[in-house]
Amino acid sequence: MAREYIVLVAGPMGAGKTTAISALSEIPVVRTEALNTDPQRNAKATTTVALDYGEISLGDGDKVRLYGVPGQDRFDFMWRILEKRALGMMLLVDNDGPDPLSELERYLHSFEALGTRGALVIGITRRDVGRGPAMDAYYARLTQLGRVLPLFSVDARNAAQVRTMLGALIAMVEAKAGAALPTGAIA
Numbered sequence: 001m002a003r004e005y006i007v008l009v010a011g012p013m014g015a016g017k018t019t020a021i022s023a024l025s026e027i028p029v030v031r032t033e034a035l036n037t038d039p040q041r042n043a044k045a046t047t048t049v050a051l052d053y054g055e056i057s058l059g060d061g062d063k064v065r066l067y068g069v070p071g072q073d074r075f076d077f078m079w080r081i082l083e084k085r086a087l088g089m090m091l092l093v094d095n096d097g098p099d100p101l102s103e104l105e106r107y108l109h110s111f112e113a114l115g116t117r118g119a120l121v122i123g124i125t126r127r128d129v130g131r132g133p134a135m136d137a138y139y140a141r142l143t144q145l146g147r148v149l150p151l152f153s154v155d156a157r158n159a160a161q162v163r164t165m166l167g168a169l170i171a172m173v174e175a176k177a178g179a180a181l182p183t184g185a186i187a
Contacts, residue, residue: 002061006085011092012103013071016125016156021066023159025054088119088169095132119172123154
């Protein structure tokens with residue numbers, strides 16, 4: 001029986017959510033871009049205002065549906081709409097942002113319910129710029145928060161790197177589903 005995985009791609013504006021979905025999607029990505037009215041936060045010309053959507057086919061007819069959520073707080077109502085059916089989330093954090101460790105913590109808190117019932121992996125983007133914290137600082141922050149989560153250094157443009165993150169996420173979803181089966185049940 002074919003399975004469907006609903007996966008959110010979340011993170012602050014400019015972290016690479018749309019780019020990551022574009023790197024993976026087998027269909028043209030559905031985008032809801034508008035002019036960026038917050039250039040002080042990020043100088044990019046446009047930003048996602050509702051969602052991005054892409055799809056990936058897996059073996060045996062399984063499908064991954066990728067939903068990119070807007071990165072600005074004023075669109076957080078879309079976060080709640082999209083997370084209802086999600087089985088997991090790829091959180092992207094812009095290492096070159098003003099305070100990436102605080103952004104990490106803010107998104108973990110904002111999506112705490114999904115993190116509890118689903119699966120979560122974290123990708124640190126824009127490390128090539130070289131201005132932000134080292135990976136050890138992210139591990140330390142996760143430890144302070146009492147969280148043990150897969151953490152990747154990822155280029156959102158690189159399909160192989162994003163696919164590795166997605167593979168880890170799906171493995172976590174499957175492990176959680178297997179652990180939820182009653183004793184003696186066959187998956």
